[in-house]
Amino acid sequence: MNVLLGLSASNGIGIGKAFVVPESEKRVISSKKIKAEDKPKQLERFERSLAKVTGQIASQLDAVKGDKVQSEIFETYFLMLNDPEFLGDVRKSFEASNHSIEYILNQKTEDYADRLRSSGNAYLSERAEDICDIFGRVLNDLLDFHPFDIEQVPDDAVIIAKSMAPSDTVILSKRRIAGIALTDGGVSSHVGILARNYGIPAVFDIENILDEIKTDALVIVDGTSGEVIESPDGVALSYYQNKITKAKEHADKLKVFRDKPAKSADGESFQLMANIGTVDEARVAMEEGADGIGLFRTEFLFMSEANHAMGAVHSKVAAFSEENQFNAYKRVLETMRGKPVTIRTLDAGGDKIISSLDVQHSSSEEKNPLMGLRAIRLTLANPSLLRTQLRALYRASVFGNLKIMIPLVTSVEQVEEVLAFAEKVRDELKSENIPFDENVPIGVMIETAAAAMISDCLAKVSDFFSIGTNDLTQYTIGVDRENALVAPLYDEFHLAVLRLLHKTIKAAEAEGIPVSVCGEMASRTESVMVLAGMGVRTLSMSPKLITSVKELLSKMSIDELKAISSKRLNSL
Known part of the structure; x- marks a missing residue:
């Protein structure tokens, strides 16, 4: 038995025979000169x-x-x-x-x-x-160079490779893949994202795995612990098979929570919302028992406009049209049947690149794009984008319970500018006799230390807060969690982060506006308990995690949650 250690990329346990993908031969490209003719x-x-x-x-x-x-x-x-x-x-x-x-x-x-x-x-x-x-x-x-054909990978295999090219990842949707173990690969890579999307256990960053494992060897991939076990003995095999069985049994038990309201053990009510990036995911949110949509990331809609560029000469296309946006938002609102739907205005730039003729900027030109012209900064700098999106949103508002959210706010002036813009759009629609809901709430994402520090001021010009804990944590402690060199320093429970969360929650309570959390903290066991103990009653997460959070809350009383939170905040 041989145990190899790597970086957890996708949770779960997979058992199967190894299929070792051979390293590609190097292309030979001659530097020989050619004739003009x-x-x-x-x-x-x-x-x-x-x-x-x-x-x-x-x-x-x-x-x-x-x-x-x-x-x-x-x-x-x-x-x-x-x-x-x-x-x-x-x-x-x-x-x-x-x-x-x-x-x-x-x-x-x-x-x-x-x-x-x-x-x-x-x-x-x-x-x-x-x-x-x-x-x-x-x-x-x-x-005329023919590298290895990934189509040779059989069903139920554990893929062992140095790396997988993004175009090779189509195999993950065509085969039953038991697991993936790679020498290279990042958590934000396409293969990592797809492995999580398909529920395939994956471990990356494993040294010498091609030397250690041969094709057809029995392999266990523990994507949760980051371990890959080659030729497991009977005890190890039985142990992991038992874990798989228990995981399936637990998943079946969670189904009973889908149609139950989220409540603590002593009856306190919570709202568990879904984070989505596409129209179709709204249906999944309903199936998983979501109380609404806490975050609809609209930037993914803009990417889909590439379909309309098929065969076109230019790679840049006009921004996702008003009519297409209206139809997308309408479908989500109708799918949710009156449940609240919070739609975030375009959060492009930084690590989310869109290709549009309406965006006169490229984040690749910036030395530090995550600190640059992105999110609300980008749309205010490209007002046609914001106007088109707000028109589509207001037009769709009559089909459901809409809320509009502004990303990456760092000043009251930004909010006021958006509110003035929204008023102009409402006046336009009135003059055109287009129906819309005049009372659509407009709130802000609290995802920078600046926003948290002035949350008392922002609360006076906002209808609600949604705390994006991923960016709030990164920006507060200056750590990129996708950077392996500093990833261990990424800590959502850093006292500075917790104090900013606490300050924001109290500012919302003082002004009487709702506050929710839509970052990763909204779905992890200990952080859910800490947030609930701080007073957060609305959490937004991946739809598939809603039932497990309902189960967690049902086992805890509010006093127990407050005690857990107080222990974390004992320096306040």
Whole structure:
């Protein structure tokens, strides 16, 4: 029995036979010079390969329709393959040089990827791998190079590999995969996101795994502890099989909480809301017994507009249209049948890149995009985006119980500017005789130390607060939780974070406005208890976690929750 340790990327336990993906052979790209008369044929070859790969991506996109994460991957790839800036740079450099098109394409791909890697941002670094993956496919076609075919992976296998290219992850939706164990890979990588999305246990950052495990060896992947066990003995195998059985039994027991209201052991009521990123997820929220939508991330809608760019010359498209936004918001509101739906205005920029003609800015141009022109800063700088979104939101408001939320607020002036903008939109709709709800609440996300520190002031101009604990924690203690070098320092229970939470909750209570939490703290056992003890009665989380939080709260009295919270806040 051999135990290997790595980084937990997706929880759960998987048992199966190993399928070791061989390391890809290196492409050989000659730096040999070409003749001027050969350039037209070289460009023709490039255009053919580009068209061929674009067609393949379009087919793969069609094959994964309905799968949000997979669709986003291939939509992004399609945009990259049609990016006029990058392709124009490749063609210009090729015309100015005497190297082959393969040599120039490889050079430009690495140049763009290096720029993203040097951004210091984990998300942008992962997008560098996207560029290398998709234009690597174009290079493979140009060179008639045929790497390993991921389709060879069988059902019920544990995938053992150095890494998985984003385009290879389609196998995760086509096969029953027992687990994934990789040498490389980040928690924010496509394979990590998809593993969590499909419930596939995954462990990354395992040294020498290709030397330690052979194909067909029996392997246990413990995605919760970050352990991979090769050739387990009878005791270990029985232990993990028993854990799988108990996990399934517990999942079945949680189903009884779906239709029950969330209450503490002594009868205190809670509202458990769902965080969603697509229209279809609203249906899942209803199925899981959500009391409403606490956070609808609208930036993912803008990515879906890439579908309408199929075959277009330009990769940048007009912003998600008012009519399309209206229909999306209307569907969510109708799906929730009168339950509250909090829709966040566009939170693009930083680690969320959208490609739109209406956005005259690129976060890749910023040295520190997470501190740059993003969220409400970006939409106020691009007012047509905000106007279009507010019009769509107000038009949809008559179909349900809508709330509008402003992301990354750091000043009262920003809120006042949005409120003035919203008033103008309401006046426009009135003049056009378009029906809407004039009393839609407008609130703010508290996700920076600045917002928390002036929460008493913000409460006077806001209808509600929603605390985004992920960014609040990162910005307060200056730690990027996706950066492996400092990730151990990321601590939601850091006293500075807890004090800011406490201050914000008290400011909301003093002004008589609702306060909720929509960050990761809203779904983890100890943090749920601390937040509930502080007085938070509305929590928003992934729909699939709602029943487990209901179960947790049902076992605790308010006095017990207050005692747990007080212990954490004993320095106040």
